[in-house]
Amino acid sequence: MSRAGARRLDETEDIEASLLARMVRGDEGALRMLYDRLSSLAYGMALRIARNPDAAQDAVQEAFLRVWRRADTFDPERGRARPWFLRLVRNVAIDQLRSRGVRGRAEMEKSHDASSDIPSEQPDDIAAREERAARIRSALAGLPPDQRRAVEIAYFEGLSHSEIAEREGMPLGTVKTRIREGVLRLRAYIVRSEGHGD
Amino acid sequence: MATDPTIGVEERELDDAALEALAEAYATPAPVELRARVLAIAATPAEGDTAAADLRVRRARIVGAIAAMLALVCGALLARELQRGRERSAEIAALVGQNGALAVRIDEQGRALAGLREAFDAQAEVLRLVGGPRVLTATLAPQGAVTGAGRVLVDTGTGDAAIVLSGLAPAEAGKTYELWVIRGKNAPEPAGLIAVADARGGAIRVPRVPRPSEVTAFAVSIEPHGGSPTPTGPVILVGPVAG
Numbered sequence: 001m002s003r004a005g006a007r008r009l010d011e012t013e014d015i016e017a018s019l020l021a022r023m024v025r026g027d028e029g030a031l032r033m034l035y036d037r038l039s040s041l042a043y044g045m046a047l048r049i050a051r052n053p054d055a056a057q058d059a060v061q062e063a064f065l066r067v068w069r070r071a072d073t074f075d076p077e078r079g080r081a082r083p084w085f086l087r088l089v090r091n092v093a094i095d096q097l098r099s100r101g102v103r104g105r106a107e108m109e110k111s112h113d114a115s116s117d118i119p120s121e122q123p124d125d126i127a128a129r130e131e132r133a134a135r136i137r138s139a140l141a142g143l144p145p146d147q148r149r150a151v152e153i154a155y156f157e158g159l160s161h162s163e164i165a166e167r168e169g170m171p172l173g174t175v176k177t178r179i180r181e182g183v184l185r186l187r188a189y190i191v192r193s194e195g196h197g198d
Numbered sequence: 199m200a201t202d203p204t205i206g207v208e209e210r211e212l213d214d215a216a217l218e219a220l221a222e223a224y225a226t227p228a229p230v231e232l233r234a235r236v237l238a239i240a241a242t243p244a245e246g247d248t249a250a251a252d253l254r255v256r257r258a259r260i261v262g263a264i265a266a267m268l269a270l271v272c273g274a275l276l277a278r279e280l281q282r283g284r285e286r287s288a289e290i291a292a293l294v295g296q297n298g299a300l301a302v303r304i305d306e307q308g309r310a311l312a313g314l315r316e317a318f319d320a321q322a323e324v325l326r327l328v329g330g331p332r333v334l335t336a337t338l339a340p341q342g343a344v345t346g347a348g349r350v351l352v353d354t355g356t357g358d359a360a361i362v363l364s365g366l367a368p369a370e371a372g373k374t375y376e377l378w379v380i381r382g383k384n385a386p387e388p389a390g391l392i393a394v395a396d397a398r399g400g401a402i403r404v405p406r407v408p409r410p411s412e413v414t415a416f417a418v419s420i421e422p423h424g425g426s427p428t429p430t431g432p433v434i435l436v437g438p439v440a441g
Binding site: 026028031032035036039040041042043044045047048053057060061064065068078079080082083086087090126129132133136137139140151152154155156179180182183184186187190 | 205206207210211212213214215216217218219220221222223224225226227228229231232233235236237239240
């Protein structure tokens with residue numbers, strides 16, 4: 001991992017973990033700051049899972065509600081705050097998707113029309129985010145299709161390795177291997193692209 | 199919220215990195231209204247808190263109701279005690295007043311009794327004098343426009359004396375009646391002050407008269423309160439010793 005990337009993670013970790021600590025004390029300003037920092041990630045993930053803007057908003061709202069009420073459950077010893085929160089958003093979105101009894105993803109798919117949205121991010125932040133997002137999407141696109149599919153099913157559909165193996169008709173070991181290799185490739189690609197960009 | 203297991207890979211840090219990377223790949227600006235919805239969370243009580251809040255409200259209401267009831271009861275008790283206190287104070291004041299009135303009456307009656315005793319003693323003395331073998335008398339006639347009369351009786355053996363008055367009004371404020379003993383052409387000698395209670399008169403004991411056989415007349419004059427060593431006021435009664 002590049003020095004810039006590590007420094008960015010450290011900075012991000014410090015701020016978001018401290019925001020959670022403030023939210024434990026009922027600091028509403030910390031909630032606002034956490035939302036402004038992570039809303040794009042949370043909404044984008046929820047949207048990728050739910051394929052529906054309204055459902056995605058519900059999931060994000062629910063996720064922040066749970067964080068607000070139980071920020072004390074975050075243990076910095078077990079990991080960083082951002083992935084802890086993203087894991088929460090993912091789980092909420094998947095749970096809500098399952099509770100709706102969606103049989104076909106296409107039934108609920110509804111494109112998100114962002115043309116009328118007024119972004120809450122600053123233009124520079126948007127550009128940086130979109131640039132990084134483009135790099136990661138490029139990295140994903142560069143994965144072997146079976147690895148990419150395995151990774152996206154695991155992270156966005158909430159199936160366990162066994163469930164993936166059953167649905168895809170492949171051995172469990174194969175599923176684990178494909179996911180692991182896909183993640184490693186993805187990370188390596190990102191690190192290389194960030195190193196070149198520093 | 200239990201600690202979540204890893205998603206894609208078992209290594210936590212790698213799993214976190216993958217999750218973050220995927221989230222960044224799909225990052226999408228959230229709708230503006232979502233921000234307001236999320237920030238409103240802070241003002242919304244939790245479902246569990248609602249019950250606790252309701253319980254706290256109910257408890258607060260119960261405590262408030264009990265406090266209000268206690269306040270009413272205490273207030274009523276206090277008011278009743280205050281009223282009783284006022285009533286007792288009034289009773290005490292009335293008793294004090296009555297006691298004072300009684301004291302005055304007792305005092306008055308005491309004085310009246312003392313007066314009666316003195317009058318009785320004087321009457322008894324007069325009777326004794328009148329009945330005695332050696333009594334000197336002097337009839338005192340009014341002078342000027344004075345109404346009233348008097349009679350002096352003296353036991354020549356002992357000098358005990360009394361004056362019997364009638365129709366003489368009590369002396370005015372600051373004044374007193376004084377009896378004088380006259381011996382021939384000598385200057386009058388003070389023979390005692392006379393306290394007249396009312397015009398009905400009566401017997402009044404006077405100090406002993408020294409050498410009664412030398413007395414030629416008696417007189418009564420009006421003098422300042424406390425008497426005078428020599429006559430200063432008008433003579434209202436005067437009379438020679440009889441016999």
